[in-house]
Amino acid sequence: MSRSPDKLLEVENLHVSFRAQGGEVHAVRGVAFDVAQGETLAIVGESGCGKSVTSLAVMGLIPRPHGKIVAGSIRFKGTELTALSAKKMRRIQGTDLSMIFQDPMTALNPTLTIGSQLTEGIVYQKKISRAAAYQRAIDMLEMVGLSNGAQRMKQYPHQFSGGMRQRIVIAMALICRPSLIIADEPTTALDVTIQAQILELFDQIQKETGVSMIMITHDLGVVAKTADRVAVMYAGKIVEMGSKRDIFYHASHPYTQALLNAIVRLDLPSDTLKPIEGAPPDLFAPPEGCSFCERCPFAMEVCRHVQPPATTVDGHHTAACWLLDKRADGIRQKVENY
Amino acid sequence: MLRFVLRRFLAMILTLWVIATLTFLLMHAIPGSPFNNLNGKVLSDAAVKNLESHYHIDQPLPIQYLIYLKSIATFTYGPSIKQPSQTVNDLLGRGFPVSFELGLWSLIVAVLSGIILGLFAALKHNGLIDYVAMTLAVFGISIPNFVLATLLIQEFAVNLHVLPAGTWQGVSYMIMPIIALATGPMAIIARLIRSSMLEVLTQDYIRTAQAKGLSPFIIVMKHALKNALLPVVTVLGTLAASILTGTFVIEKIFAIPGMGKYFVDSINSRDYPVIMGTTMFYSALLIFMLFLVDLAYGWLDPRIKLNKEGK
Ligand SMILES: Nc1ncnc2c1ncn2[C@@H]1O[C@H](COP(=O)(O)OP(=O)(O)OP(=O)(O)O)[C@@H](O)[C@H]1O
Ligand code: SF4
Ligand SMILES: [Mg+2]
Numbered sequence: 001m002s003r004s005p006d007k008l009l010e011v012e013n014l015h016v017s018f019r020a021q022g023g024e025v026h027a028v029r030g031v032a033f034d035v036a037q038g039e040t041l042a043i044v045g046e047s048g049c050g051k052s053v054t055s056l057a058v059m060g061l062i063p064r065p066h067g068k069i070v071a072g073s074i075r076f077k078g079t080e081l082t083a084l085s086a087k088k089m090r091r092i093q094g095t096d097l098s099m100i101f102q103d104p105m106t107a108l109n110p111t112l113t114i115g116s117q118l119t120e121g122i123v124y125q126k127k128i129s130r131a132a133a134y135q136r137a138i139d140m141l142e143m144v145g146l147s148n149g150a151q152r153m154k155q156y157p158h159q160f161s162g163g164m165r166q167r168i169v170i171a172m173a174l175i176c177r178p179s180l181i182i183a184d185e186p187t188t189a190l191d192v193t194i195q196a197q198i199l200e201l202f203d204q205i206q207k208e209t210g211v212s213m214i215m216i217t218h219d220l221g222v223v224a225k226t227a228d229r230v231a232v233m234y235a236g237k238i239v240e241m242g243s244k245r246d247i248f249y250h251a252s253h254p255y256t257q258a259l260l261n262a263i264v265r266l267d268l269p270s271d272t273l274k275p276i277e278g279a280p281p282d283l284f285a286p287p288e289g290c291s292f293c294e295r296c297p298f299a300m301e302v303c304r305h306v307q308p309p310a311t312t313v314d315g316h317h318t319a320a321c322w323l324l325d326k327r328a329d330g331i332r333q334k335v336e337n338y
Numbered sequence: 339m340l341r342f343v344l345r346r347f348l349a350m351i352l353t354l355w356v357i358a359t360l361t362f363l364l365m366h367a368i369p370g371s372p373f374n375n376l377n378g379k380v381l382s383d384a385a386v387k388n389l390e391s392h393y394h395i396d397q398p399l400p401i402q403y404l405i406y407l408k409s410i411a412t413f414t415y416g417p418s419i420k421q422p423s424q425t426v427n428d429l430l431g432r433g434f435p436v437s438f439e440l441g442l443w444s445l446i447v448a449v450l451s452g453i454i455l456g457l458f459a460a461l462k463h464n465g466l467i468d469y470v471a472m473t474l475a476v477f478g479i480s481i482p483n484f485v486l487a488t489l490l491i492q493e494f495a496v497n498l499h500v501l502p503a504g505t506w507q508g509v510s511y512m513i514m515p516i517i518a519l520a521t522g523p524m525a526i527i528a529r530l531i532r533s534s535m536l537e538v539l540t541q542d543y544i545r546t547a548q549a550k551g552l553s554p555f556i557i558v559m560k561h562a563l564k565n566a567l568l569p570v571v572t573v574l575g576t577l578a579a580s581i582l583t584g585t586f587v588i589e590k591i592f593a594i595p596g597m598g599k600y601f602v603d604s605i606n607s608r609d610y611p612v613i614m615g616t617t618m619f620y621s622a623l624l625i626f627m628l629f630l631v632d633l634a635y636g637w638l639d640p641r642i643k644l645n646k647e648g649k
Contacts, residue, residue, distance in 0.1 A: 101545065110640070
């Protein structure tokens with residue numbers, strides 16, 4: 001596949017494994033997606049489906065030596081990241097490609113001032129003067145909604161609340177003006193009102209800077225608020241991908257449908273809520289066929305033995321399910337009436 | 339901060355008073371008088387009486403106690419009983435610089451080499467350097483300093499003739515005593531640094547630093563080491579104390595004219611003023627070091643507020 005000019009990031013056939021006690025964990029198994037300029041791609045899925053591992057792989061932060069990108073390609077602005085030396089990768093990390101981690105309580109170093117943590121990246125990477133970095137850091141704090149920056153720069157992380165710390169982490173990710181930010185569950189550790197504020201902040205930042213984002217979450221509410229496009233992950237694979245509309249109104253994969261059904265809908269009587277039964281498969285020994293097969297109400301014989309290929313539903317909306325195969329037309333009829 | 343210093347100062351005075359009182363009681367619990375055998379001469383009863391009144395030893399204990407406290411408060415311990423030509427302050431003034439040099443260098447060597455050893459062990463976790471460093475550390479912790487001292491003398495002074503066996507006349511005289519004193523604390527520090535470093539390196543903020551594209555060197559020195567040092571600082575007070583007591587033995591083995599020698603001699607001969615002076619001096623020194631350790635702790639970990647309650 002050749003690079004399309006508006007694609008900032010293109011991931012193809014990504015496989016990541018970890019050596020662990022009892023064998024090898026196949027955490028990510030053939031993931032492919034892309035992110036265009038200025039766009040937000042949400043990656044959703046249950047805990048343990050490989051969302052964080054995917055984002056760490058893109059960032060070049062898979063913990064070595066026990067973790068490894070086994071196969072696949074990650075192209076960022078046309079550069080193949082998997083082929084870069086650690087040194088060359090460091091020039092991209094934090095400058096053009098930034099990451100925001102889940103827990104703002106632990107993501108900041110407790111023994112260094114906010115100022116030191118905010119400015120160190122840009123001073124090291126862009127070789128600008130400390131004074132210039134200092135001014136830029138104060139501007140960034142202002143941008144994420146923290147006034148009185150000069151005083152805050154001297155403070156330590158423990159002097160801030162969780163929401164403020166996440167704002168600082170966001171300022172830190174923005175300081176070198178990256179083209180792509182990966183936010184790994186940036187609101188999970190925060191309480192609900194703060195969550196809404198932080199999501200609003202992302203929206204505002206994107207309008208001001210045009211930065212692209214990968215928003216990793218297991219919360220469909222966050223997807224609804226932030227995403228342009230959505231990738232649904234299950235057991236190390238992307239099972240469905242499409243625009244936000246495609247996913248919310250025309251979900252085609254039984255797992256996506258189950259996720260949507262599992263949301264508590266206040267406008268429906270409570271007996272229509274269907275939790276997803278069962279647990280995801282063991283990633284030490286991934287199933288031969290469709291990984292959702294054990295929990296899928298529509299599983300067929302073929303699902304057990306052959307992995308379903310990604311099939312176009314329409315336009316850019318794809319799903320990996322045998323029900324979408326032409327040969328399953330009759331069954332699909334029954335399912336739709338289910 | 340100022341309140342913290344003031345409170346600590348008061349606590350120090352109180353601690354010193356308790357130590358002084360205990361020393362006084364223990365001193366007088368040792369049977370015998372300092373004049374039983376003065377420099378090998380047996381004295382007449384009249385002479386002993388005379389001397390005892392000169393040193394106030396004939397007074398009732400409460401009075402002696404008050405005189406004792408007063409002399410401590412004013413740093414006037416008076417002359418040594420055994421060497422009347424010298425005041426206690428003379429002895430301290432001569433012995434302390436030597437002991438201080440020995441102790442301080444040992445502490446510096448122990449801390450620096452311990453940190454370096456532990457750091458390399460952690461960064462090459464489960465590699466050859468790690469195994470070598472940790473084997474060294476186990477030896478260092480298990481060999482008592484006086485055994486190490488005699489082994490060193492045997493090897494480097496007696497067999498190889500490369501280092502002088504004793505006294506205190508220059509750098510080459512310092513090498514063996516410092517190694518003997520520093521090895522144990524170094525081993526303890528190395529093991530502490532290794533384990534705390536391994537833990538710190540798995541923390542989220544290390545990954546945040548990596549995501550900024552900082553070099554591994556900056557990440558270790560700026561983000562990891564400062565956090566990994568905390569447990570070391572905690573034991574630094576104890577280590578300093580063990581080096582201090584270690585100097586007594588090591589000074590004896592290497593015939594170093596430090597304070598430890600006077601201290602041990604004074605107890606053996608019940609030289610009350612010297613016991614008093616050296617004990618109070620050592621105590622004040624140790625308490626002051628613990629105070630410095632607390633200050634260092636506050637500097638390393640800003641979450642510990644020195645001016646708030648609970649330290
Ligand atoms: N460092 C590691 N060593 C071994 N296994 C790992 C490691 N990191 C992740 N894994 C495994 O990879 C799989 C995917 O983990 P990942 O952290 O990507 O899940 P996630 O989708 O981010 O889940 P969550 O919503 O809980 O954050 C899990 O089965 C996990 O056990
Ligand atoms: S492929 Fe089969 S088992 Fe998998 S989701 Fe589709 S119908 Fe269910
Ligand atoms: Mg995760």
